[in-house]
Amino acid sequence: MTSLFFSMLLFTTSFVHATTFTGVDGKKVEVQNPKRVIALNTSTVEVLVALGKADLIVGVDAGSLHPEELIKTKTNLGHPYRPNVEGMISLKPDLVIAPEENLPAVTAEQLRSAKIPVLILENSAQDGVEGLKRRIALLGQVFSAEKEATALITKTEKEMAEVAELVKKNGQTPKIFFLYAHGPGAAFIYGTHTGSHELIKAVGGTNSADFTSGSKPLTAEAMVQASPDVIIMLGRGLKALGGIEGALKLPGVTLTPAGKKKAIIQVDDSIRWIGPRFPQFAKALLSDMEKAK
Amino acid sequence: MRPQKSYLVFRRRGTFFFLAIIPTLIASLIFSMGMGAVEISPAQVISILAAKVGWQPWADFSEQQEAVLFAIRFPRVVLGMVVGAGLAVSGAAMQGLFRNPLADPGLLGISSGASLFVACTIVLNINIFGLYTLPLAAFLGSILAISVIYALAQQDRKTNVATMLLAGIAINALCGSGTGLFTFLSTDEQLRTITFWQMGSLGGASWSAVLSASPWILLCVVLMPLLANALNALLLGENNARHLGVPVEVVKWMIVVLIGLGVGAGVSVAGMIGFVGLVVPHVVRMFVGPNHRIVLPASALLGSLLLALADLLARTVVIPMELPLGIVTSMLGGPFFLYLLLQSKRRGRL
Numbered sequence: 001m002t003s004l005f006f007s008m009l010l011f012t013t014s015f016v017h018a019t020t021f022t023g024v025d026g027k028k029v030e031v032q033n034p035k036r037v038i039a040l041n042t043s044t045v046e047v048l049v050a051l052g053k054a055d056l057i058v059g060v061d062a063g064s065l066h067p068e069e070l071i072k073t074k075t076n077l078g079h080p081y082r083p084n085v086e087g088m089i090s091l092k093p094d095l096v097i098a099p100e101e102n103l104p105a106v107t108a109e110q111l112r113s114a115k116i117p118v119l120i121l122e123n124s125a126q127d128g129v130e131g132l133k134r135r136i137a138l139l140g141q142v143f144s145a146e147k148e149a150t151a152l153i154t155k156t157e158k159e160m161a162e163v164a165e166l167v168k169k170n171g172q173t174p175k176i177f178f179l180y181a182h183g184p185g186a187a188f189i190y191g192t193h194t195g196s197h198e199l200i201k202a203v204g205g206t207n208s209a210d211f212t213s214g215s216k217p218l219t220a221e222a223m224v225q226a227s228p229d230v231i232i233m234l235g236r237g238l239k240a241l242g243g244i245e246g247a248l249k250l251p252g253v254t255l256t257p258a259g260k261k262k263a264i265i266q267v268d269d270s271i272r273w274i275g276p277r278f279p280q281f282a283k284a285l286l287s288d289m290e291k292a293k
Numbered sequence: 294m295r296p297q298k299s300y301l302v303f304r305r306r307g308t309f310f311f312l313a314i315i316p317t318l319i320a321s322l323i324f325s326m327g328m329g330a331v332e333i334s335p336a337q338v339i340s341i342l343a344a345k346v347g348w349q350p351w352a353d354f355s356e357q358q359e360a361v362l363f364a365i366r367f368p369r370v371v372l373g374m375v376v377g378a379g380l381a382v383s384g385a386a387m388q389g390l391f392r393n394p395l396a397d398p399g400l401l402g403i404s405s406g407a408s409l410f411v412a413c414t415i416v417l418n419i420n421i422f423g424l425y426t427l428p429l430a431a432f433l434g435s436i437l438a439i440s441v442i443y444a445l446a447q448q449d450r451k452t453n454v455a456t457m458l459l460a461g462i463a464i465n466a467l468c469g470s471g472t473g474l475f476t477f478l479s480t481d482e483q484l485r486t487i488t489f490w491q492m493g494s495l496g497g498a499s500w501s502a503v504l505s506a507s508p509w510i511l512l513c514v515v516l517m518p519l520l521a522n523a524l525n526a527l528l529l530g531e532n533n534a535r536h537l538g539v540p541v542e543v544v545k546w547m548i549v550v551l552i553g554l555g556v557g558a559g560v561s562v563a564g565m566i567g568f569v570g571l572v573v574p575h576v577v578r579m580f581v582g583p584n585h586r587i588v589l590p591a592s593a594l595l596g597s598l599l600l601a602l603a604d605l606l607a608r609t610v611v612i613p614m615e616l617p618l619g620i621v622t623s624m625l626g627g628p629f630f631l632y633l634l635l636q637s638k639r640r641g642r643l
Contacts, residue, residue, distance in 0.1 A: 075613060078611070078614030078615070081485050082496075084496070084615035085496065086331055087613025087615070088613070089365070090331045104486075106496075106499070110499060113364035114360040114361055115356075215480065216477075
């Protein structure tokens with residue numbers, strides 16, 4: 001079904017010079033060879049970089065960290081989910097691209113009233129890698145880089161097949177828990193419908209926090225109820241807690257199988273947004289889980 | 294002899310206040326329309342506005358500057374001024390009505406009612422009116438909260454102001470726990486929306502926001518001064534005011550309705566903005582004395598000025614990012630209020 005969808009997309013674009021795109025907010029966007037692009041969400045930035053369009057990016061949000069060298073040269077527009085409209089306009093962009101979670105509808109409206117085209121993409125955690133492939137294909141069309149987009153999609157599919165192979169070889173289905181913490185007092189449980197859920201599924205695990213669909217403050221009882229074999233945490237969260245020792249002090253953690261084995265694994269700060277590095281994150285997590293056994 | 298002298302002093306100061314604040318307000322309007330991530334000089338601001346009515350512009354400006362000024366900054370500054378005026382006038386009227394220097398519009402449940410409805414709308418994914426859903430929910434919530442509190446304070450066909458205060462505290466607590474419950478039930482994105490709404494911001498200002506909120510707020514700002522004499526009489530106590538011929542019950546009802554409209558509409562477009570309603574009337578009274586005929590319009594003007602400047606600060610200190618406005622007003626208002634408190638303590642007036 002997906003491949004049919006893509007071949008149809010490619011088929012149409014080879015004949016028509018499509019310059020009008022429809023965002024997921026239903027708004028049509030006229031795109032004409034953009035030269036100054038604001039890309040919100042690190043997954044968007046990373047796709048553009050992979051399509052060879054890094055030079056066109058002028059501004060990113062504070063959640064974009066990769067590739068580090070490139071990000072340093074771009075203007076940081078602040079909070080990933082509340083970018084400032086004037087800050088964006090001051091960069092004189094001719095296109096703003098954002099997954100729907102990153103740009104409030106009001107801000108998109110303001111940008112449009114300042115005559116700046118805004119393309120809203122699907123949520124960056126929607127449908128896992130399938131959603132990512134759809135976003136890549138769309139961005140490929142927007143930037144007339146269909147060939148690069150197809151190559152990136154093929155590469156992603158290949159890497160995901162490798163991940164699936166590894167998972168099959170492992171033959172394990174650990175219960176994994178994504179623990180999101182800013183510091184000792186502020187820890188959250190991430191349930192289904194999050195990017196972390198997709199990562200857990202990709203490595204053959206089951207999300208032990210499937211009792212909730214969003215994020216909830218962490219309580220000792222919920223932690224024990226989840227009883228995960230492995231706990232994954234963002235690098236910066238682990239750092240804020242002072243490493244694994246700090247994480248073990250969070251409520252309930254020592255009572256879980258993961259806490260007893262100290263199977264607390266650091267994952268990349270960007271795993272919640274599904275981008276081209278998703279297969280890498282999955283492979284890294286697989287090998288770290290192997291080591292932690 | 295003495296009261297008369299202080300009356301004259303206050304009257305002179307009042308004249309001075311109005312003469313000083315109106316040009317300041319206009320200057321800060323032009324100045325703050327120019328400041329921000331996109332630079333527009335005051336001369337360009339005036340030129341862009343002049344060009345709009347067909348006059349010859351004398352400074353060059355780009356199309357982008359024009360778009361930013363009209364689509365984003367102009368509505369934002371205007372909305373800030375209108376909301377600031379509404380909050381300050383309502384604060385002054387509240388303090389007069391309750392004869393309590395600590396009263397602010399929040400006591401009538403307006404912000405907490407709005408907050409509850411907003412949290413509920415976000416968590417239940419209600420999205421009937423598109424971009425207007427949240428403002429409508431906030432407005433509805435504040436009006437409902439203030440109505441419940443007013444109804445609870447009815448006693449023998451009179452409004453008991455003390456009961457109103459206590460009912461306000463209870464309703465605030467109830468709404469607060471309701472908001473907490475919805476916050477607990479929210480997903481990641483919903484939580485973010487609620488939190489940012491509560492921090493208050495004029496960032497979403499557009500002409501449609503200005504047009505939908507300002508009529509209500511201006512109704513409050515313009516009509517409230519008509520009740521100034523009644524508020525002055527109320528300072529002597531309700532019974533004395535009644536003997537002076539003031540229709541006390543009608544006046545109380547009108548004040549509550551006007552505050553509900555003014556602050557409710559303000560909260561609905563700007564979220565929770567603290568301390569303006571509390572601090573501004575105090576500052577005004579220090580300058581021009583306690584006469585409501587002067588305090589009410591003066592509060593409106595100072596409220597607009599302060600909120601416009603606070604918003605200017607909010608969007609310029611961390612360019613190209615932006616601070617939430619409610620945080621700026623509380624950060625400035627809190628210490629300033631403490632300073633006022635210590636000053637009056639020293640003078641032994643409190």
